[in-house]
Amino acid sequence: MHRVIFLLFFLLLAACETDILRVVPADEWDQPTSGTPVSAATFRDVSRAIGSEARTQCLRETRKQNCDFRVMVDVNPRAPANAFQTLDENNQPVIIFTRSMIRSAQNKDELAFVMGHEAAHHVLGHIARQSKNASDAATKFGDQERQRGGSDAEIEEAQKLGAKVGVQAYVKDFELEADELGTIITHNAGYNPLIGAKFFDRIPDPGDKFLGSHPPNAQRVQRVLETSRKLGLTQ
Ligand SMILES: [Zn+2]
Incomplete structure (x- = not known):
């Protein structure tokens, strides 16, 4: 995805x-x-x-x-x-x-x-929010390394790490936000998100890894169920 x-x-x-x-x-x-x-x-x-x-x-x-x-x-x-x-x-x-x-x-x-x-x-x-998170964290990590007296190469490494951490910090939230609005779009377009979300049953579950790129499937299904309930959909 x-x-x-x-x-x-x-x-x-x-x-x-x-x-x-x-x-x-x-x-x-x-x-x-x-x-x-x-x-x-x-x-x-x-x-x-x-x-x-x-x-x-x-x-x-x-x-x-x-x-x-x-x-x-x-x-x-x-x-x-x-x-x-x-x-x-x-x-x-x-x-x-x-x-x-x-x-x-x-x-x-x-x-x-x-x-x-x-x-x-x-x-x-x-996309825009993610690149802002990446660049903000890159700047922060780079500045900290500079204050610590790091070399140019170390500052650059710190910035790269910061960019990764900046992306990872919100990536799971973004997935859940997209599941929520995705459920609404699916429903309004005339399809059933509760049937659609069965898709999660077949994809590998990333589990609850720290800094993992996706939330656990169960958490995503939960978000779809809550949103569907608000839309008046029942299983
Ligand atoms: Zn996604």
């Missing part, structure tokens, strides 16, 4: 674009999906519905950001199951699903839920 590595990802692209990213817009994606639970047509429907609801939520926010979501498919057959949100060169939000991710969804609700979660990261301004 959402990763901090999205920037790295695009840097890598420049290096070996033929191997890593071959994306097509969701609307033009029409691969045979025989043997998979969700058809290409369903994926296109979900993309349109979630994109439209995410836009509505995004326009309500006071952040001045581009709200025209584009959903793309990474058609590289070797890409692992993944979905993530990034920004293109015009700051337009892009949600990318790999083919194996689409294949791994058991139904339209799971697909909608994952897409709603990724869209929520953008609506909530997570």
Whole structure:
């Protein structure tokens, strides 16, 4: 799902674009999906519905950001199951699903839920907030090392560590925020987030590791349940 590595990802692209990213817009994606639970047509429907609801939520926010979501498919057959949100060169939000991710969804609700979660990261301004957290902590760690009398190399190392800690400090909160708004987007777009969140039953649980990149699955499911209850949804 959402990763901090999205920037790295695009840097890598420049290096070996033929191997890593071959994306097509969701609307033009029409691969045979025989043997998979969700058809290409369903994926296109979900993309349109979630994109439209995410836009509505995004326009309500006071952040001045581009709200025209584009959903793309990474058609590289070797890409692992993944979905993530990034920004293109015009700051337009892009949600990318790999083919194996689409294949791994058991139904339209799971697909909608994952897409709603990724869209929520953008609506909530997570990329900008994360890079601010990283740069603030990098500055703080670097200054402390400078005051300690560290060498330039040590100051640089401290800044790098600070950037990592700054990202990690909020990454779990951001995931839960995206699960909450993602649940609302999924529901408003006409899908069932309670069915969609069954997706968590099948992905590896990161557990409750300190400085882990994702909250435990149980905590995420809990957030979906609480939000669904507020929306009047029952299991
Ligand atoms: Zn995420």
